[in-house]
Amino acid sequence: MTAPLGRRLRTGVTAVAALSALALTATACGTDGTSGKGSEGSGKGTITFWDNNGGVRTDIWKEIIAKFEKKYPDIKVKYVGVAAADVQSKYDTAIAGGKGLPDVGGVGAAMLASLVAQNALAPVTDRIDSSGLKGKLDASMVKNVEAAGGSGDELYSVPTSANMGILWYRTDLFKAAGLDAPTTYDKFYAAATKLTDKKKNEFGFTFRGGAGSIAQALDMMYGQSGIDSFWNGDTTTVNDPRNVSALEKYVALYNKVTPEADLNNDFVKMVAEFDNGKIGMVQHNLGSYQNHLDALGKDKFAGVAMPTDASGVRTTVSNPVDGLGLFKNSTNKEAAWKFIEFAVSAAQNSAWNESAGAIPSNTEAQDDAWIASAGATKTGLDALTDSNTKIVQLPYYLPDWGTLSKSEVEPDFQKVVLGKETAKEFLDMFAGKLNAAQADWKKHSS
CATH class of the missing domain: 3.40.190.10 (Periplasmic binding protein-like II)
Incomplete structure (x- = not known):
């Protein structure tokens, strides 16, 4: 400062x-x-x-x-x-x-x-x-x-x-499969598929579908869409068509390259899946580093900042x-x-x-x-200070942000994962709540 x-x-x-x-x-x-x-x-x-x-x-x-x-x-x-x-x-x-x-x-x-x-x-x-x-x-x-x-x-x-969004990956599994580190979204999706063998109970990715799932979903959405602002004026970009497309691609991973039980994964279950089983990747943040280190040892895993797009630009939501x-x-x-x-x-x-x-x-x-x-x-740290990194500032200033982004919408996110609700329906609903909260905040601000 x-x-x-x-x-x-x-x-x-x-x-x-x-x-x-x-x-x-x-x-x-x-x-x-x-x-x-x-x-x-x-x-x-x-x-x-x-x-x-x-x-x-x-x-x-x-x-x-x-x-x-x-x-x-x-x-x-x-x-x-x-x-x-x-x-x-x-x-x-x-x-x-x-x-x-x-x-x-x-x-x-x-x-x-x-x-x-x-x-x-x-x-x-x-x-x-x-x-x-x-x-x-x-x-x-x-x-x-x-x-x-x-x-x-x-x-x-x-x-x-x-903190910073991190894609953790099993270096031993990637090496055995002849895969490069998942530094781009193309490499991420390719690795998730190649490392999955359901008959052997091996999966390329572990998915967060339970408590806290919206944090991971937002990071994967904005990371792929490249939209660099949460607001366009006082209207949220969360249901922008590019984010809708990104969410559709993300939830399509469930039960194809992830365990079926991931639907109810919270932080603890998600980290345990990665640390205890044959899971190739998990998306979380720096906060789970010690968990991975204790369970796997420093030679079996590594982390990369959220993947970049084809042009080398990284978009990530703020932690x-x-x-x-x-x-x-x-x-x-x-x-x-x-x-x-x-x-x-x-x-x-x-x-x-x-x-x-x-x-x-x-x-x-x-x-x-x-x-x-x-x-x-x-x-x-390098990603945080990199000129090619775009950080989408989430609206933590909204007094309702915590409940709105968790308990109020998580059940509907699970419906999307199960195919009972479309990504567009979900994001339109989420956007409606966000826009109302923003309007209420502005009304009471001075």
Whole structure:
């Protein structure tokens, strides 16, 4: 980030979020019983930190906390690990109850809109501009977080890491079959067919048809269509005829080059299929790297960024940037900010992302030696900064995006996979919901 960002705030609330925001205003209090605005505090004492991927990243966070407490002996950090699947509801419950929020919490871009709408997070742009982080945060991640917060030019979390869509493939199976890495869509489809032998229970691809399936579908759709924007004005491009054609080609893979059971695959089942069976490829992101490494060892798999088209252009949808939020009700923001600034400093940001296999937000950390030898992480970073990569920014700023892109449309996506609904019918329905959500957001924004 180079220049100070503006200060304009948009509320962008839906009816549900508006009620939550009113509840927060009326009842929220800081840990000392004061109003929900909190205070800067003494810069000493105990602060509470919620890890939004508890259990998975607990060890590295405890290492960072130990180093922080050594540097700042007057500050203690109470660590609370919250499972990724539960963190949004935990925040919402604490906001509705008016108490119990942490001083600092892990906040992915996908949940930013909801927390901002509920007036739970303090803006951090000014703090960044006057700290050691100024000019050291990856510009694309800053843009992602700005957009996700819905304010356009204000940050409500400090980005810590980025993910990237990755096509993981079994290098041993590809070598045995004489196949090149699936760097283009033509190579991907050819490999999926060649590596499939149903009689031997061998499949070229494992498909995500259950929970979370829309994320994979959008990446494969926009990747093949080459459409580089989610919106044309205030109308979504999701049901553009080129995306319809791409979705038809993608779902046609099911039960031809994939196991039939893939219809109900969520993340865990999809990764297990790839790691435990004779599956050639799986499309996910950098977050499953450690799973593959533990199950297969470094010599049996590799990852490439999402395939390119015939001209070498890569189109991929944005992944939510992870970050740290400073909660408005904190009564010791000075100490809380010291923790955030420390955690996103080059050394700590590098250590955390090396552990997670993710792309660091601190640009100094991006030059560390481990990146060059990290395989898919280096691939993801290179793709993120490649001029031939087009990133479609998903509308994380819509308060309804999470439920709309998951529970509201996943059942219909399964109908498409089973041939009970056409790709066009599905995408037209999805587009209708998106356009309505966009109109509602604009109506309540200022």
